[in-house]
Amino acid sequence: MTDISHQFGDESCLATVSAAGAELSALVFDGDLDALWNAGPEWRRHSPVLFPIVGRLADDQALIDGKTYRMTQHGFARDRVFEWIERTPTGCVLELCADDETQAVFPFAFVLRIAYRVSAGQLIATYTITNPDERKALPASLGVHPAFNWPLHPGEAREDYEIIFEQLESEPIRRVAGGLLLDETFPSPVDGRVLKLSDSLFVEDAVIFDSVDSRSVWFGRPGAKGLRVKWAGFDELGVWSKEGAPFLCIEPWRGHASPANFSGAFKEKPGLLHLGPGAEWTASWRVAATDA
Numbered sequence: 001m002t003d004i005s006h007q008f009g010d011e012s013c014l015a016t017v018s019a020a021g022a023e024l025s026a027l028v029f030d031g032d033l034d035a036l037w038n039a040g041p042e043w044r045r046h047s048p049v050l051f052p053i054v055g056r057l058a059d060d061q062a063l064i065d066g067k068t069y070r071m072t073q074h075g076f077a078r079d080r081v082f083e084w085i086e087r088t089p090t091g092c093v094l095e096l097c098a099d100d101e102t103q104a105v106f107p108f109a110f111v112l113r114i115a116y117r118v119s120a121g122q123l124i125a126t127y128t129i130t131n132p133d134e135r136k137a138l139p140a141s142l143g144v145h146p147a148f149n150w151p152l153h154p155g156e157a158r159e160d161y162e163i164i165f166e167q168l169e170s171e172p173i174r175r176v177a178g179g180l181l182l183d184e185t186f187p188s189p190v191d192g193r194v195l196k197l198s199d200s201l202f203v204e205d206a207v208i209f210d211s212v213d214s215r216s217v218w219f220g221r222p223g224a225k226g227l228r229v230k231w232a233g234f235d236e237l238g239v240w241s242k243e244g245a246p247f248l249c250i251e252p253w254r255g256h257a258s259p260a261n262f263s264g265a266f267k268e269k270p271g272l273l274h275l276g277p278g279a280e281w282t283a284s285w286r287v288a289a290t291d292a
Contacts (some may be wrong), residue, residue, distance in 0.1 A: 006084070006092045010122030013288075017050055022082040022094040022114045024146065026231065027123060035227060037147035042245035048078035049114065049127075050143035052106055055257025056179030061139040062266040064107055069266075071105050073179060076145070077112060091117030096127070109133040110140065122288035129282075132276040138275040139267045139284035141255025143238070144285055147215070148227060150241065150248040152220060158246070160221045163195040164292055166214035174208040181208070199243045206240035210256060218292050221252060228290045233283025236271075252285050 005025065007016045016026035024047040027036040040047050053062075053075045062069045079101075082094035093115045098108065111130040116123065131138035151158055172185035189195055189207065201207060214237075220226015231237075234252035241248050255271040262269060273281055 003084075006087045007086075008088065008116075009090055009092050009118040013118045013123055015116065015118055015123050017092055017094070017116050019081050019084060019094065022049055022080040022096070022124070024116065024123075027287070029121070032287050033152060033225065033289050035148055035152065035287070035289070037149055037247035039106075040246075041048060042242050043147065043247065045078070045145070047144070047146040048074065049078035049112075049131075050073065050074040050108070050141070050145055050253070051112055052068075052108075052140035052142075054141045054143040054184070054253045054255040055176065055181070055231075057258050057266075057269075058180060058260075058262065063264070064266045068107050069107070074145075076102060076105060082114070085113070085261060088117070091115065102222050108136075108138050109153065110138055112142075122286050124284060125285040126282065126284040128280060129273070130280045134277050136277065137267075138279075139269075139272045139292065140275070141253070141272055142281075142283065143251055143253035143255060144231075145249055145251050146229075146285075146287070147247040148219060148248045150246055152226060153224060156221055156224070158170070159198055161197045161219070162183070162222070163197065163249075163250070164218040165193045165212075166189060166216045168193055169195075169212060171209070171211045171213075171215060174210050174256075176208070177260065179257055181257045182260055195239070197248065199241075201239075202241045202243055205240045206251075208256065209237040210235075212237045216289070217250060219248065220292065222292060225289055227287055228246065229285065231283070231285040233281070234245070234285070252283070254281075254283060259275065262264055 056073045086093040096112045113128045169190040216230040231252035236253040238251035239262045
């Protein structure tokens with residue numbers, strides 16, 4: 001245990017979380033399945049927290065109460081150092097609160113608390129946003145962005161990997177251009193419940209399911225142990241990789257990038273939560289190593 005990071009787990013799952021960004025930075029199952037991307041040169045993050053926006057704003061600008069604020073892609077939480085609230089052998093709790101630095105780009109009060117724990121061989125992450133302001137609502141989004149090794153096992157072919165959805169996913173998908181959500185929709189690349197993975201899938205950036213019915217997916221190579229990812233409280237799902245990079249991101253979101261044609265005030269941006277004074281919102285995701 002250090003001020004910088006905290007390692008915790010059980011005999012089946014060992015995790016490490018960093019105070020910087022409250023980011024999950026290592027995840028190993030059964031002593032030898034190294035699940036989490038190592039933040040290599042292709043992408044220098046492991047599993048950033050997206051708050052108070054998911055995706056980009058047009059020109060990286062938010063119009064709030066008649067004033068323009070600059071906020072870059074995915075918001076500021078991933079670049080802030082969180083406070084340790086609790087650390088135990090099986091988990092930890094971290095917190096980020098509004099301060100002068102956040103107020104300069106996002107003039108709202110908030111408390112973002114993230115709890116990680118390992119239980120029965122799985123990692124569970126729970127996110128709680130609280131609006132402590134007694135007078136005005138808090139408009140915000142939150143997303144998770146875990147990157148998993150692709151392939152999970154040395155020597156496997158990446159093109160043999162697939163995502164199996166819990167439900168049939170035939171609804172059209174969305175795409176982004178320049179980081180902004182396109183108005184048009186695209187045919188779903190999911191065949192029944194199966195999304196075959198390939199580099200060509202990500203030439204046009206992320207695959208965005210904004211009307212996803214599933215609340216879990218399995219990622220892996222048929223016949224080998226893979227990862228079961230489940231979520232609750234999130235409405236959208238992004239799947240993303242950099243072309244040719246050996247990682248895959250499975251990203252439950254509450255919110256999405258600004259539509260390409262949106263030019264209104266921040267509070268009118270589609271996809272936001274609107275937490276009234278004193279209100280609270282909670283969501284979670286979990287991951288375990290399983291067969292399909």
